[in-house]
Amino acid sequence: MAKSKSPDMTKGNITAQLLLFFFPILLGTFFQQLYNTADAVIVGQNVGKLGLAAVGGTTSTLINLFIGIFVGLSSGFSVIISQHFGAKNHRLVSECVHTAIMFSLIVGIVVSILGAIFSKTMLSYMNVPEDIMPMAIPYLQIYFLGLAPNLIYNMGAGLLRAVSDSKTPLIFLIISCFINIILDILLIKYMGMGVVGAAVATVTSQVVSAILVIVVLSRRKDALRLFIRKLHINFSELRKMVSIGTAAGMQSAMYTIANILIQASINTLGTDTIAAFTAYGKIDTLFWMTIQSLGISVTTFTGQNFGYGNKERVKKGIIHGMILSVVITGIVMLLLKLFGRSIYTLFTNDKSVLDIGTAMLNFMVVAFPTYITIEIFSGSLRGIGDSWIPMIMTASGVCVLRIRWIIVMVPKYPNIFTILWAYPLSWITTSILFIIYMFLFSKMRRWLKDNIY
Template sequence: MERKVARDITEGSIWKNLLLYFFPIWFGSIFQQMYTTVDAVIVGRFVGKEALAALGGTSGLLVDLSVGFFIGASTGAGVIISHCYGAKDEKRLTYGVRTSMKLALIAGAILMFVGFFGSPIALKWMNAPEDILSAATLYLKVYFLGVIPSLLYNMGSGILRAVGDAKRPLYYLIFTTFVNIGLDILFVAVFHMGILGAALATILSQLVSAILVLKTLLTTKESYRLVLKKCEAYPEVLRQIVNVGLPAGFQNMFYTVSNIVIQAQVNLFGTDVVAAWTAISKIEGVFWLTMGAFGTAIMTFTGQNYGAGKTERVKKGVWVGVGMGIGLTAVICLPILMFAKPLMSVFSTDATVLELGLQYIYFLLPTYITYTGTELFGGVIKGKGNSFAPMVITFVSVFGIRNLWAIFAPSIWPGMNTVMLSYPISWSISSIMFAVYYGISEWKSRKK
């Protein structure tokens, strides 16, 4: 008999449930980050700083823009599935799982076509330096040819996390990360395939992870089993998935488009700055994946308890989340600041790149505490099934204010510090807006 691995987080200690659910997601995110980080380290060491700049920066942002939109949209499936699981509505849960995976397959096919043919145009629009344009184009074309398994894995793992099973996605990522490391060494260091080898290692590893997740969903005896044959249709479930998912997808896209605007500004400073910016984006990635895991934990906790009708437990979870968010930010950022130089040295031995990278880390990392409220209150709001408000807040604070600053402020105060300042400004405004909206919505709920 199959051992039950899903976790019901509608009962028991709130902080223990959040931590027990958070850590597998966090470790999984760490290993997922290692996919691209290992590529960057091996390419930077064995090929050079031009290849490192081609692999990260501009190319990475284009991947984030396309795949990130879908991952955000899959939030809709995760929220609705967590509601069904919390309410113990097995029929709608089964239909939700089947519909979500079908949407992932269709979206993957569309993204493969658009990404393959659209990448060269996007790279030129983003002012990618000429000396990295050819390598970046090759990397993106190969990556998008293998994007369907990536989307299937992300949707499948999102389903498992929505029912409280964060462990098996972690195990699969650990395994496929080592597969990726082995293939990176083989293709880049041994066969000297350069940027092509790094891209092939990534998509083959993602194929393995997709196979593992699909096998889990197809063979489980639990209520979230993936049923390929036609099952009873619930149009309102599909509508809810789309209604929650599309705004969440646009929210992710706003973040990435904003980063693309900033990357276009960074590209104007030359290859050394692009390489340094790429390296610190990998170093600081541990913070973003930590906050992402934190937001997923809060969202799933809210979703299950909201589906079970336990709104008071959700309110208590918010205050627990405040303490967790502040603590996690300190635990991640302080070690990076302390060991910034050896961390930068992992990615490049070029003296100019090292000096620039350290300057950027010391300037930007102390401001990351301003982002914590965005993830906390945004996760709670989306967990209740409202992703429209987070989309609007993100549009105003990130897509609007950050982009305007990044485009116009450097003409008044030239330099990279001015460009980077756009981040803490937008994070502060975003956190305040999310907190105010959450407070107003709670007041209206109590009044009603």
């Protein structure tokens, strides 16, 4: 087996390595969000606020539920592969690669079929207004039918990042993003296909990114090389990867389920509020894609150094990750406070939607710092395979609290700000739980102190 050319995160300047790994992930996430946002922008400008509400809001939340579960599962694959890579065990890296791609293919086909069949039922349960349903149903069905390539790409990108290659997935996303935007303009603006055109454009771009990731994996000269004819399931490694990934997948699912209840509450406030919340969901991704990209960087860094057995480097990586997250969050907050309303005008010029959306954004931006600890601590804990307790804390602090808040408080005070308060309250509570766990009870603390592994 040829020696891997991927960067080795077990040595070198910590901050520099985190940033070098972070920026390609950030740019990749930006382009991933850009082709989703392009749908909303082009639909909003050419179809109107009903189309904007149809391609975002409820449909986006449902799509994120399924993709989030799988991305969470794939994070378990990335953790195990990064540990094997750090330990220089090329045979097990290869076993995990073939298992991961086969697993994503099977799951993708099953979810695509079931999602397309039950799209209308899911939308009905979420109180989607009747005037939006004729657009939302075909958009969601087409998106589900093209979900398998999305899952294959996400798994392949996770495998590359596990061995410190965050640049290649970035290139794929840039290509697929421009394909999506070009098709959006062609199908929506010039061919008048509306939200169906948006769905077709997105699915086509995802097919391209899936093909690219398979081709690159097949041409690598190291342990990550993929042989299509050798695709199989190694159940021993699959159990390890799924054990870690299931916790992350459940955590993502619980986040989204809580957000589904929030979306269902927002759906009762009218089309203007739904459209405003849809655009807000695209705008605040500037924060989420930065903080989550840094979390992925910390996970990979921790996983490789844990596999290598370097305790001091793991500890410093967490500290450097926290410092970087504070600085980055501050920059994002400033940008959104200064230019938030201007960004909203990319989606719509409807004054009512702009007023509601700007008020949402100004409220939420100041709460962003309360989430930092959750992302960095959970990322580092996941890097050493400690994922179940963080998942339980997230379920308690985020999901249960949000659901309880929506059920109890929103009926008493049915307005958008009552709904939005569910976010900062849950972030603060969960951050406190993570701080207590990390410093008093976690496997990380015991490993750093006693080297129990």
